[in-house]
Amino acid sequence: MKKLRIGMLGTGFMARTHSNAYRRVNNFFNLAYEPELTAVCARNPATLKAFADQWGYASTETDWRKLVERDDIDVIDICLPNNLHAPVACAAAAAGKMVFTEKPLARETGEATAMCEAVEKAGVANMVWYNYRRVPAVTLAKQLVDEGRLGRIFHYRANFLQDWTISPDCPQGGNGTWRLDVATAGSGVTGDLLAHCIDTAIWINGPITAVTAMTETFIKERKNLDTGTVEKVGIDDACAFLARFKNGSLAIFESTRYARGHKALYTFEINGENASIAWDLHDLHRLQYFDHDDNSLIRGWHNIHVTDGDQPYMDKWWVPGLQIGYEHSFVHQAADAFEALAKGENPTPSFRDALETTKVCDAVLKSAATGQWVNL
Numbered sequence: 001m002k003k004l005r006i007g008m009l010g011t012g013f014m015a016r017t018h019s020n021a022y023r024r025v026n027n028f029f030n031l032a033y034e035p036e037l038t039a040v041c042a043r044n045p046a047t048l049k050a051f052a053d054q055w056g057y058a059s060t061e062t063d064w065r066k067l068v069e070r071d072d073i074d075v076i077d078i079c080l081p082n083n084l085h086a087p088v089a090c091a092a093a094a095a096g097k098m099v100f101t102e103k104p105l106a107r108e109t110g111e112a113t114a115m116c117e118a119v120e121k122a123g124v125a126n127m128v129w130y131n132y133r134r135v136p137a138v139t140l141a142k143q144l145v146d147e148g149r150l151g152r153i154f155h156y157r158a159n160f161l162q163d164w165t166i167s168p169d170c171p172q173g174g175n176g177t178w179r180l181d182v183a184t185a186g187s188g189v190t191g192d193l194l195a196h197c198i199d200t201a202i203w204i205n206g207p208i209t210a211v212t213a214m215t216e217t218f219i220k221e222r223k224n225l226d227t228g229t230v231e232k233v234g235i236d237d238a239c240a241f242l243a244r245f246k247n248g249s250l251a252i253f254e255s256t257r258y259a260r261g262h263k264a265l266y267t268f269e270i271n272g273e274n275a276s277i278a279w280d281l282h283d284l285h286r287l288q289y290f291d292h293d294d295n296s297l298i299r300g301w302h303n304i305h306v307t308d309g310d311q312p313y314m315d316k317w318w319v320p321g322l323q324i325g326y327e328h329s330f331v332h333q334a335a336d337a338f339e340a341l342a343k344g345e346n347p348t349p350s351f352r353d354a355l356e357t358t359k360v361c362d363a364v365l366k367s368a369a370t371g372q373w374v375n376l
């Protein structure tokens with residue numbers, strides 16, 4: 001089996017999900033590649049050492065530039081705040097490394113385009129961790145749409161709702177709250193949460209051609225933990241937008257961090273001429289499916305428990321009826337990436353695929369600022 005030596009950047013939430021995926025993927029999938037946890041990089045030596053010990057990384061670095069230059073690394077995996085995706089990815093590509101990065105690809109289209117050009121010029125494999133594509137029920141939703149079961153699609157509806165920034169005392173900047181600082185994050189819920197909804201939507205329903213949006217920043221000033229001063233808030237706290245798809249369908253998307261009671265409610269529904277599909281992250285192993293061709297006596301919403309060996313990825317896990325969870329989407333993405341590499345293909349979504357989502361995010365923010373429809 002061929003080793004892929006991983007250089008992990010970050011020791012936070014996503015560094016844990018990816019490390020878990022690398023450790024488990026070969027136990028469940030037969031692959032030509034096996035990841036090796038060669039090095040991990042973050043700035044705080046104490047937490048870095050603890051992370052390396054807990055997950056089994058062989059070595060540590062506190063400067064990302066050193067990690068990127070090391071000869072014993074094949075894949076640079078970026079689990080850092082959004083402002084670091086572009087500089088690290090471009091340096092890693094120039095050093096001839098494969099580059100996997102967390103979403104969003106970058107803070108905005110200019111940075112994202114430079115990243116695409118860097119990996120393409122260097123000819124290195126690249127991938128963005130839009131992991132929801134690899135939740136079996138979501139993969140099944142795409143399969144049903146691709147098979148034409150829904151017929152002509154009329155509507156796409158998606159939400160991503162949270163409630164963790166309602167307090168005016170919640171700071172911006174710093175370790176846990178960099179998402180509220182526009183310089184680091186690029187945008188608020190649009191790049192952080194709607195990026196997931198947009199990626200899934202484009203993957204399942206095709207390109208988005210036009211958007212009209214509204215955003216709001218409910219709390220105008222917050223203390224910045226990096227500077228210690230109270231500063232204007234530059235991110236969008238909430239965003240709602242309408243969209244048109246190339247296939248003629250209409251969409252409505254909403255995201256907020258002010259929906260009291262909701263922690264991470266990602267839902268989508270697709271309505272077609274013959275059938276509809278609905279999915280909910282809080283019940284991620286189920287797909288709701290309505291087929292108008294069903295006999296009218298029993299016609300209704302099917303509540304599909306996606307655990308059967310015929311359903312996406314599930315032959316790799318337990319027996320039918322026993323479900324899997326959130327972390328498995330990352331295991332699946334790692335498995336798919338290594339299978340693609342073994343075939344000499346680039347993993348998906350590539351940087352170029354993910355650039356489309358960044359373009360839609362930018363169009364949404366532009367529309368909200370101008371009050372106009374924006375065409376893509």
Ligand SMILES: NC(=O)c1ccc[n+]([C@@H]2O[C@H](COP(=O)([O-])OP(=O)(O)OC[C@H]3O[C@@H](n4cnc5c(N)ncnc54)[C@H](O)[C@@H]3O)[C@@H](O)[C@H]2O)c1
Binds near residue numbers: 009013082084175176
């Ligand atoms: N796919 C998903 O569902 C999902 C979920 C959460 C986050 N994300 C994305 O993952 C990325 C990381 O988010 P997170 O939640 O893991 O963040 P986090 O705050 O939990 O972790 C960030 C890590 O980066 C490290 N770091 C910051 N600056 C650094 C520097 N200059 N050099 C080295 N290390 C540095 C921090 O020490 C920390 O370990 C973001 O781009 C975010 O959008 C994706």
